[in-house]
Amino acid sequence: MTAIYSDGHTEDATHIATYEANDKEIAEADDTGHIKFFEQPGDVSVMVRYQGQVGVYQASVPLGAPVEKSPEPRNFIDELVFAKLKRVGMPPSTVTDDATFIRRATVDIAGRLPTSSESEGFLKSTDPAKRDKLIDRLLSSTDYADYFANKWGALLRNKRSNAQAMRGNFAFHGWIRDSLHKNMRYDEFARSVLAASGDMSQNPAATWYREVKTMQAQMEDAAQLFLGTRMQCAQCHHHPFEKWSQKDYYSFSAFFSTVGRKPGRNPGEEIIYHTRKVAQTANKKDGGTVKATGLGDEPMDLTVDDDPRHALVDWLSQPGNKFFAHTLVNRYWKHFFSRGLVEPEDDMRETNPAVNPELLEGLAQHFIRRGFDMKDLIRTICQSKTYQLSSIPNEFNSKDKTYFSRYYPKRLNAEVLYDAINQMTDSKPSFSGLPVGTRAVQLPDNSFNSQSYFLTVFGRPDSSSSCECERSSDASLAQSLHLLNSKDIQSKLSSGSGRAAKLGNVKDDRDAGAKIRELFLLAFSREPSGSEVLLARKHLERQIENDKGEKKPVAAKESYEDIIWALFNTKEFLFNH
Amino acid sequence: MCDGLSRRDFLSVGALGGLTLPQLLAAEQAAGSERSHKALIMIYMAGAPPHQDLIDLKPNAPREYRGILNPISTNVPGIQISELLPNMAKIMDKWSGIRSIVGAPNGSHDSFMCYSGRQGSTFNTNGQASGGWPSIGAAISKLQGTAKAGIPPFIGLAPKAGHPPYGASGKPGFLGAAHGPFKPTNHSKGDLVLNGVTEGRFGNRKSLLEQFDLFRRDVDTSGRLGGMDAFTEQALGILTSSKMAEAMSLEKEAPKIRERYGNGDAKNFGDGAPRNNTHFLMARRLVEAGARVVTLNFGRWDFHDKIYNAKSGVNGHAPIFDQGLAALIQDLHDRGMDKDVAVVAWGEFGRTPKINAKGGRDHWPNVSCAFVSGGGMNHGQMIGASDKHAAEPAERPVHMGEVHATMYRHMGIDPNNTTLADLTGRPQYLVDEWKPMPELI
Structure with a gap:
């Protein structure tokens, strides 16, 4: 570890830097930078920190077992997962049986158990495409919308804070459910919430602003939800594991600096609107003023008539954005596989890399190419052989918890x-x-x-x-x-x-x-x-x-x-x- | 553990060696689960007790400040407390009073501060860490887990109350419901004894379950499946062996001991907590059986008028409380548990120095008092002092966070270097900068 100072001189800083492994069952780093690996196979990242600078070392602890055959890949997910399994020498479990599959997919997609006649019919069917058909049937059922509305309702803070909130709670929940059912594009879904304007009684998505009150809370929630980034820490200090500074914090907050609110037609409900002014805010660190700026990007020149929240969603959903699609595909990956490619799923940063970066990128690009189609993403995931692997370990992969060589069981929520x-x-x-x-x-x-x-x-x-x-x-x-x-x-x-x-x-x-x-x-x-x-x-x-x-x-x-x-x-x- | 390894050591060994929860529990059992463990009993005096009428009397203040109660001597020379606490006076050497508690955020009634050591509210998480601050019981549950199979680590005895914070036992906050208090007197009470099935039938069910439940445990490396399994095992144990129910049933206790604690009154006092002295005894039995933290709520000390009323005032509360708390402290000593078990009793704030027009005292967050006993600490002392009207701390203000820091230390946890992650993943210290109290340790 070499430190290069601003006056040009360099110094060996190995012994004074700090090192930390993100999975201590796989490896541990000591103060001198030595990394010790344990029996647990898997991918591990070791973060190196010195004077506000961070770097990351990534290692795979292979199992080294012979991988003679993997299931025939169904799509790019399988190609990337099986390639990784071959590299680390961990043979995947076999594809699971029909009974396990119908139960697994029905719970994961529709949030319920199959009925006995559904199961019976599925077990009997000899249609080679029956798994695909099941996935499609589940995705078009209202049960899918119910289940995922339940997930999103919590994340979008559809909270009953008082009795008056009830009407809005029902309307917002209904809106989320309908949007999912008709498969609204994800960028549009995000825009409807983040850039919501109008009376909550007419635009239920504006209800998000009821529970998420301040500019900072709006920014932090937006960052965590849609960018998988936790900005909270950067409010007070330059996050030690993260590149975002206080300036980034405030300039990203500025997207919400023009949100106005006034009483709506129903008690406890409000009208959300864009106040006619330029999107900027004070940087509390140095007292200066910062303009609305996408993370890691240039400040935006917005006029008083530009609702900066639309500019934010434009920035989020442009194809080159490195967070937006990645966060959603990772969130959904975790929904189906119990473990995110990045874990925790809302803490995506350079020092917390994905266990299979090519797969994360592949999923994100696929999602963007397909027009932010959420049902298509679920279909692609569930059709993969990877998702359909048995949870029963073979003689090699019982300890696997990062390579998806088998399905990891999860308690019904x-x-x-x-x-x-x-x-x-x-x-x-x-x-x-x-x-x-x-x-x-x-x-x-x-x-x-x-x-x-x-x-x-x-x-x-x-x-x-x-x-x-x-x-x-x-x-x-x-x-x-x-x-x-x-x-x-x-x-x-x-x-x-x-x-x-x-x-x-x-x-x-x-x-x-x-x-x-x-x-x-x-x-x-x-x-x-x-x-x-x-x-x-x-x-x-x-x-x-x-x-x-x-x-x-x-x-x-x-x-x-x-x-x-x-x-x-x-x-x-x-x-x- | 017998060899001096703490459970935390064990957990980290577990993390390295891939030990799962049930294995851990099994290992602990093998290591001799009869070992003693550190425990905490915390008593929340709901509604905020009048410090100047309990342990910080001001006999020389004008009558409208000092009220009508007289101080009495204790078995420690030089220390006097209220005549309403004669039993506590006799064992002053076994406890310490704190006369200068500060840190109450405001005058709103809430057990939150007592149970978490932090400012905040039972009703919402505004201004708290993401997900809400956990109470000390939840934090201990998370950090130390189960001490003895079949007994939850964190138990709250408070029944539901009209004013919800009076019935709260300490919140799990960002640690999640699994670390919340097990409340045997509320919901879980009904779950502890067999519901609508006979013992024989339950035995049949259990054997059916064991024969059907052949699903392979090795499919899960996260420990959840095993965790569930371990708790199912424990729950079956509770229902068939009645370990928990036994700890709860006071009939097993010698009549003499029960008399010493007294019964108090099991009914909630108004919208407050009950003055249920059997809870003191139950707390001791639960700690003995393996609980790490037991909380109980006592009375409703919110005496805005007629504070000296013999039924509804401090004169009605303090004597019952005196009997219960003194019995608990004496009992812990008699059983040699006083080193392992710490006891804290306090309320959310103090009461106004001057008696108001209705003969009561109002809310006073500036200073209040606490009772501390056991834990192998130094006792027989009064810590801190208030001014001549018991209005402001005059010496050694003790923040509620310091008491919490002292209790974490007692439990074997470094309060200043241990963190728990909140819902944003941010590591949160157990008690900010507060240090264990040098007077006690």
């Missing part, structure tokens, strides 16, 4: 899990003020969390941050206790109109085997194994002694309750895998 349990028990959730049967993924805002201990304890976000990390996926004892033993879930199980009651009713004269099969299709989208059927049958046919010591069969409803309970408490149910 709070809403999906709640809906899935309702589906299993055939019960209808009821949230106050919404039609009975409204599913948790369809909830318009965060206010319903307080009605549902389930959603709270499983970590549904409160829309108070533009970071996906607000959604908690940590496990806790309270969650397990709730799943295993809460009154809420107990009453779903034992309800007189629930699935156990129906299956146990003599009017359903199907053989127990058919009923067990239905439950397995519903829970796991697969046929039960012989031993599983046997186990369930044994449970259904068991007898218990009553008070008089006589052996009596157990009511079928009760036994089905037990079986359903056991099924939705398995890891195979709780995880998308």
Whole structure:
């Protein structure tokens, strides 16, 4: 590490620079710059810092196993992923079976479990294009819009801060959902929100400005959401890991310096407008004035009549922009693969490079070329063999967590899990003020969390941050206790109109085997194994002694309750895998 | 651990060696989970207690300042406290008072400050780190995790209250719901005992689950699947072995001990917390069973009028509180737990020096008081002093953050060098610049 000073002299600064690896399971750097690698294969970056300068060293720890064959690539994703796997010597898992695929894709795209007849039909079908067709069907369903509106609603801070906010919450949620359903271009989606003007009652996208109040908050949220960049730190100091300075902070904020607001037609709602002035703001660091400037770009010459927010979106969505498309494709990659190419997904910077930079670039270019088409992006991802790999490791890749050599399982998120349990028990959730049967993924805002201990304890976000990390996926004892033993879930199980009651009713004269099969299709989208059927049958046919010591069969409803309970408490149910 | 490795050491070893949570838990069990652990019991005196009527009496001040209560001597020569706290007076050598607490942001009622050591509100996250400041219990849960299988690390005993911050047990903030307080007296209470199924039937269910649950654990390297598995295991343990329920059931306690704590009153006082003395005992039992942080909320000390009313005023609150807190401190000593368990009791601010026209005292953020005991700290002292009217700190103002720093240190965590990432990824210190209190350590 050589330091070159402004007077031209150079010095060996190796021993005074600081070094930090971004994945300490793979490698660790000491004070002298020595890097020690561990058993964990993967890509690692080591950041080198000295006097406000940063650099990064990237290393791959290969596994070095022979990669004899990978699945036939479906698209550029597979080519880039499999090429990397070959380089590091890590053979991918095999492509997963149909049952796992329909469950995986339906959860990831539509935020729900497949119905038993969907699964049955899919398993039976011999159509070679059935996976593609499933993806298309899911993308055109309203379930896709519901699920992704749920995701975006939290990120766009559609928060119920008070009772008056309700109308706006519903309208904004509806707007997000409709935009996704009709597949609005992503640049247009971003423009509709960031450059929203008018009365919230007529332009729901302007509701974003209600929760995101100040110029700085608007800039920080915009940067984190659409540029994958955390500017917060640069407000007070030159970020030590980052090139953005306070000047960048304020000049980027200036895009929001002309946002005006006045009372709208409904109480608590406002009219957002561009105040006729030049977009500039004070740099609090040196007291100077800075003009609106895209990150790393030249100051813009805007007139009083230019709404700088449109200039911002123009800057974001120009094909050469290095952040906008990259952030979205990385965000969506993480949605499907549990891990971003850049991780965390909203912290993209030189010192935090992507694990597969060619893939990130390839996805971004594809997304730009296809006209910022979000459904096309999802289709491309889900069609890839990479997405369709089994989660079951082979003898080499069980430790992989950065190369996507297999699918990494993820716990169903709070809403999906709640809906899935309702589906299993055939019960209808009821949230106050919404039609009975409204599913948790369809909830318009965060206010319903307080009605549902389930959603709270499983970590549904409160829309108070533009970071996906607000959604908690940590496990806790309270969650397990709730799943295993809460009154809420107990009453779903034992309800007189629930699935156990129906299956146990003599009017359903199907053989127990058919009923067990239905439950397995519903829970796991697969046929039960012989031993599983046997186990369930044994449970259904068991007898218990009553008070008089006589052996009596157990009511079928009760036994089905037990079986359903056991099924939705398995890891195979709780995880998308 | 027996060999002196802390759990954090263990975690970092785990990070290197690829140890997952269940393995960690198993390893801990193997290492002898009966080892003692550091713990904290924090008591929030909801509504802000009158410092000048409890431990900082001003007998020489004019009557409209000093009120009607008299100081009494304690078992430490030279220290006097209120006549309403006779039991605490008898064990003054086992606790310390702080007469100069500062740091309350304003006069709005909130447990937030007591539980996080930071300014902010239970209602919103304005001005806080992205996602909100975590309380000390949540931070400990995140940093140290479970001490003993089957007992959550962070437990809050406060029932819901009319004024929500009076019923809050400390928020998880940016650490997320999984690190929030386990509230056995609220939601989770119902989840602790079998709901609508007999023990026998639950046993059947459990064996069904074990036979169906054959999904391979090795598909997951993130530890989530294993984590879920470990908690499911613990939850099943709770429901079948009733370890948690046992810790909660006070009938297991000797009648003599229960009498010492008294019952107090389990009903919420107005929109405040209950004056439930069984919570003091339950806190001790939970800490003993493996909880790291237990919080409880007591009463409603917001005496704007008739502060000396024998039922609704400080005269109605303090004697019950005195019995409960003194019993807890004595009990911890009797059991040899006083080194491992620290106790803090305080409110969000103090009360006005001068009694108002309605015979009450109003909100006073300028100075307030705290009770600290255990943790192997120096006790039998009064720290700091207020001026002649108990209006402003006169000596050694102690910021609430300093008390938190002291408690983190007690838990074995360096309060000034440990950070947790907020929702923007920014590392946040546990307690800004506040240092552990030299008087106590």
